[in-house]
Amino acid sequence: MTAEAKREAPFLKPERKARIDEVVAARTRTLTVVMEAFCDPQNVNAVLRTCDAYGVQDIHVVEGPQKPYDRNKKISQNADKWLDVFRWRSTAECLGALKSRGFSIYATHLGDGSVGLDALSFAPAVALVFGNESRGVSAEALALADALYAIPMRGFSQSLNVSVAAAVSLARAVDRREAERGRHGDLPEGEARALRERFYLLAVKQRARIAKAEAVSERRARRRA
Amino acid sequence: MTAEAKREAPFLKPERKARIDEVVAARTRTLTVVMEAFCDPQNVNAVLRTCDAYGVQDIHVVEGPQKPYDRNKKISQNADKWLDVFRWRSTAECLGALKSRGFSIYATHLGDGSVGLDALSFAPAVALVFGNESRGVSAEALALADALYAIPMRGFSQSLNVSVAAAVSLARAVDRREAERGRHGDLPEGEARALRERFYLLAVKQRARIAKAEAVSERRARRRA
Numbered sequence: 001m002t003a004e005a006k007r008e009a010p011f012l013k014p015e016r017k018a019r020i021d022e023v024v025a026a027r028t029r030t031l032t033v034v035m036e037a038f039c040d041p042q043n044v045n046a047v048l049r050t051c052d053a054y055g056v057q058d059i060h061v062v063e064g065p066q067k068p069y070d071r072n073k074k075i076s077q078n079a080d081k082w083l084d085v086f087r088w089r090s091t092a093e094c095l096g097a098l099k100s101r102g103f104s105i106y107a108t109h110l111g112d113g114s115v116g117l118d119a120l121s122f123a124p125a126v127a128l129v130f131g132n133e134s135r136g137v138s139a140e141a142l143a144l145a146d147a148l149y150a151i152p153m154r155g156f157s158q159s160l161n162v163s164v165a166a167a168v169s170l171a172r173a174v175d176r177r178e179a180e181r182g183r184h185g186d187l188p189e190g191e192a193r194a195l196r197e198r199f200y201l202l203a204v205k206q207r208a209r210i211a212k213a214e215a216v217s218e219r220r221a222r223r224r225a
Numbered sequence: 226m227t228a229e230a231k232r233e234a235p236f237l238k239p240e241r242k243a244r245i246d247e248v249v250a251a252r253t254r255t256l257t258v259v260m261e262a263f264c265d266p267q268n269v270n271a272v273l274r275t276c277d278a279y280g281v282q283d284i285h286v287v288e289g290p291q292k293p294y295d296r297n298k299k300i301s302q303n304a305d306k307w308l309d310v311f312r313w314r315s316t317a318e319c320l321g322a323l324k325s326r327g328f329s330i331y332a333t334h335l336g337d338g339s340v341g342l343d344a345l346s347f348a349p350a351v352a353l354v355f356g357n358e359s360r361g362v363s364a365e366a367l368a369l370a371d372a373l374y375a376i377p378m379r380g381f382s383q384s385l386n387v388s389v390a391a392a393v394s395l396a397r398a399v400d401r402r403e404a405e406r407g408r409h410g411d412l413p414e415g416e417a418r419a420l421r422e423r424f425y426l427l428a429v430k431q432r433a434r435i436a437k438a439e440a441v442s443e444r445r446a447r448r449r450a
Binding site: 154 | 380
């Protein structure tokens with residue numbers, strides 16, 4: 001533990017600490033999401049919130065011309081505070097880095113050569129790539145992908161909303177990982193420890209901010225009285 | 226076939242007709258969705274698009290004070306044209322009608338007494354109720370529900386975006402129905418026939434509109450030439 005974490009940790013309530021430990025135990029870095037040139041910040045933030053809910057710690061954002069990632073707190077419910085969001089200038093750079101770290105790249109694509117979501121294996125390390133809301137994934141991503149997949153569609157719509165597609169994909173990936181390996185969270189103990197300390201500190205700071213805001217409003221109330 | 230359907234059907238291309246037949250074969254009215262007082266039309270429309278994708282023909286909208294259902298074409302990709310959307314003034318009226326028709330009511334709820342999504346059975350007829358984006362489902366819906374359920378959350382966020390929650394629930398329901406009964410689409414033949422005729426007509430009208438628009442732009446182009 002760092003000196004700061006040691007000094008601050010006692011100020012966390014045991015239930016809050018237990019909650020953090022539980023979240024970290026369910027976190028993974030061997031399943032990740034790449035958002036390529038999204039134009040709607042609401043979609044970026046919905047995906048971040050979904051990643052948090054499914055224990056996905058690392059998220060990669062390839063910025064399009066519109067830079068949609070603006071930490072819209074209302075939609076993400078501040079989920080990105082508890083995530084590692086990496087920003088990239090190009091798809092090639094992002095996917096190249098992931099491939100060199102052993103990730104299989106699966107890109108969502110509605111055309112020829114796509115398999116169903118059920119046909120995918122999610123071991124050992126997989127990055128799911130979601131493309132721009134109207135154009136889909138780029139030709140670059142298609143060329144670099146190890147597999148193209150589509151969520152089976154039973155109706156007239158050709159595609160799902162991109163944040164919905166990401167959620168359905170992650171739900172299936174987590175199910176599959178749990179069925180095959182018995183668990184989804186898989187951070188090595190050193191990484192888990194570091195993440196717990198970081199989250200303890202974040203939680204303590206959050207508590208301090210809330211306490212300060214409460215003190216201010218109490219002083220104001222007293223002055224008015 | 227009605228006289229109109231008979232007259233118009235020959236104008237449909239065989240591929241389009243086959244597509245419609247395929248969609249109708251995958252449609253169900255024994256799984257339905259209730260949206261209660263949503264305030265964001267983008268969420269209503271994302272859910273409609275998801276229902277179409279998962280073969281859910283009937284959708285119930287309980288209108289809140291803000292009447293969010295405005296057929297936002299961009300988001301639903303016009304999915305509601307191929308769906309039956311029923312509007313209700315109150316939750317009691319909507320859920321009462323569904324219960325009297327034999328539907329089990331499952332409401333999403335993050336509090337005490339909720340079971341996991343996996344614990345639910347989706348036979349014989351189930352209505353999934355999703356509540357307002359900030360307040361959740363109403364006390365009325367909680368009281369009328371046969372079961373309360375929550376999607377397991379592994380992170381710090383307390384809930385998913387409502388359109389994401391609906392999609393994850395529907396994906397699971399369809400999987401479960403297919404595993405248990407071998408199929409998801411289950412319209413009685415009379416209803417399936419009626420729906421096919423309705424969709425043929427809609428598709429013919431769509432074709433006619435497109436042809437007309439093309440003729441207009443062609444005439445304009447000739448005039449400019």
